[in-house]
Amino acid sequence: MSEPGGVQGPPPPGMTTDSLSARVLAGDLRAVARAISLIENEAPEGAALVGRVFAKTGRAYLVGVTGPPGAGKSTLVDRLATEYRKGGLTVGIIAVDPTSPYSGGAILGDRVRMQDHATDPGVFIRSMATRGHLGGLALATPEAVRLLDALGQQLILIETVGVGQVEVEIAGKADTTIVVVNPGWGDSVQANKAGLMEVADIFVINKADRPGAGETRRDLEQMLDLAGSPGLGGAQDWPGLGSWRPPILATVATTGDGVSELWRAVIDHRRHAADSGLFERRRIARLREELGDVVTRRLRQRAEELSGEERWNELTDAVLAGELDPWAAADELLGPLGE
Numbered sequence: 001m002s003e004p005g006g007v008q009g010p011p012p013p014g015m016t017t018d019s020l021s022a023r024v025l026a027g028d029l030r031a032v033a034r035a036i037s038l039i040e041n042e043a044p045e046g047a048a049l050v051g052r053v054f055a056k057t058g059r060a061y062l063v064g065v066t067g068p069p070g071a072g073k074s075t076l077v078d079r080l081a082t083e084y085r086k087g088g089l090t091v092g093i094i095a096v097d098p099t100s101p102y103s104g105g106a107i108l109g110d111r112v113r114m115q116d117h118a119t120d121p122g123v124f125i126r127s128m129a130t131r132g133h134l135g136g137l138a139l140a141t142p143e144a145v146r147l148l149d150a151l152g153q154q155l156i157l158i159e160t161v162g163v164g165q166v167e168v169e170i171a172g173k174a175d176t177t178i179v180v181v182n183p184g185w186g187d188s189v190q191a192n193k194a195g196l197m198e199v200a201d202i203f204v205i206n207k208a209d210r211p212g213a214g215e216t217r218r219d220l221e222q223m224l225d226l227a228g229s230p231g232l233g234g235a236q237d238w239p240g241l242g243s244w245r246p247p248i249l250a251t252v253a254t255t256g257d258g259v260s261e262l263w264r265a266v267i268d269h270r271r272h273a274a275d276s277g278l279f280e281r282r283r284i285a286r287l288r289e290e291l292g293d294v295v296t297r298r299l300r301q302r303a304e305e306l307s308g309e310e311r312w313n314e315l316t317d318a319v320l321a322g323e324l325d326p327w328a329a330a331d332e333l334l335g336p337l338g339e
Contacts, residue, residue, distance in 0.1 A: 020034065024053055025150055054146065065080075072180065092157070095128070095159045175279060176266050178200070178204055203248040203249065307332075315333060
C-alpha cells in the first residue's frame with residue numbers, strides 16, 4: 001500500500017513523539033508516513049522517533065536495486081515484491097526519485113509503475129527525493145528503512161535513482177545489492193568505471209529479449225574474471241565476498257520471465273552471507289557509516305547555530321573572494337565547538 005499523501009509537519013496537537021512511535025510499532029501506516037516525513041524534513045521529532053523504535057529494528061532483510069536510468073529497475077522491484085508476497089510475507093519499498101527542480105519533492109515515477117501493490121496492505125511504498133544528494137540515496141533513507149523495519153516489513157527493497165558512478169553508495173545500505181543493466185549497455189570498461197562491478201552481489205540483464213544480451217553477458221563475465229584473478233585466486237577469493245562470484249541472470253521484468261530465478265539468487269546470497277559472516281560485517285559497517293553521517297550532520301548544524309547566519313555568510317564570501325581557504329574558514333566556523 002502506498003503511503004497516504006499530504007502528511008507533513010510535526011505530530012498534530014495532542015500527539016506526542018511517544019504516541020507516534022507507539023503507532024508505528026503497532027503497524028499504523030499513516031503514522032509511518034508521517035514519521036518518514038518528519039525525518040525527510042529534518043524535524044527534531046524525527047530523530048526522537050528513530051530513537052524510540054531503534055530497539056525494535058534489525059530484523060528486516062535489505063535488498064538494494066541499482067543501475068543506469070531506463071534499465072527497468074522499478075518494474076523489476078515490483079516483480080520481486082510480488083514474488084516475495086507469494087509466501088504471505090510483508091514488503092517495504094523505498095524508491096529514491098530525482099528531486100523536482102520546481103517543487104523540491106520526489107517526481108514519484110516509481111509509484112506509477114507499482115500500482116499492482118497500491119491496495120495491498122502487505123506492501124508499503126514510499127518515494128523519497130534525493131534533494132541534490134549525490135550517491136542516489138536521500139540522507140534520510142537509512143532512517144526511513146529503520147521505520148519500515150520497526151513497522152514489521154520483513155523485506156525492504158531500496159531502489160535508487162539512476163545517476164551513474166556515484167550511485168555505488170547503495171552498496172553500503174543493503175544486505176544484497178542487485179545491479180541491473182540492459183543489452184548493449186556500454187561495455188565492460190564502462191561497467192567497471194561506474195563502480196558497478198565492485199558493488200554487485202547479483203547482476204541482472206533486464207530486457208533480455210532484446211538483441212545484445214549475449215554480448216552484455218560476455219562483457220560482464222570478462223570483467224568478473226579480471227577482477228577475481230590477479231593474485232586473488234579467481235572466484236575462490238572474490239574481493240569482499242569470499243567464495244561468492246556474482247551470478248549474471250537474465251530477466252524480462254515486463255513479463256516476469258527470470259524473476260523467480262533472481263529471487264532464488266537473492267536467497268542463495270543471503271545464505272552465503274550468513275554462513276561466511278559477510279552479513280554481520282556489512283551491518284556493522286552500515287551502522288558505523290550511519291553514525292559518522294549523523295555526527296557530521298549534527299556538527300554542521302551546531303556550527304551554524306553558534307556562528308550565526310551573518311558570520312557564516314562572511315566566511316563564505318571570504319572564501320569566494322580568495323581571501324581565505326576553505327579549511328581555514330571551516331576552522332573558524334568549528335572553533336566555537338571547542339569552547
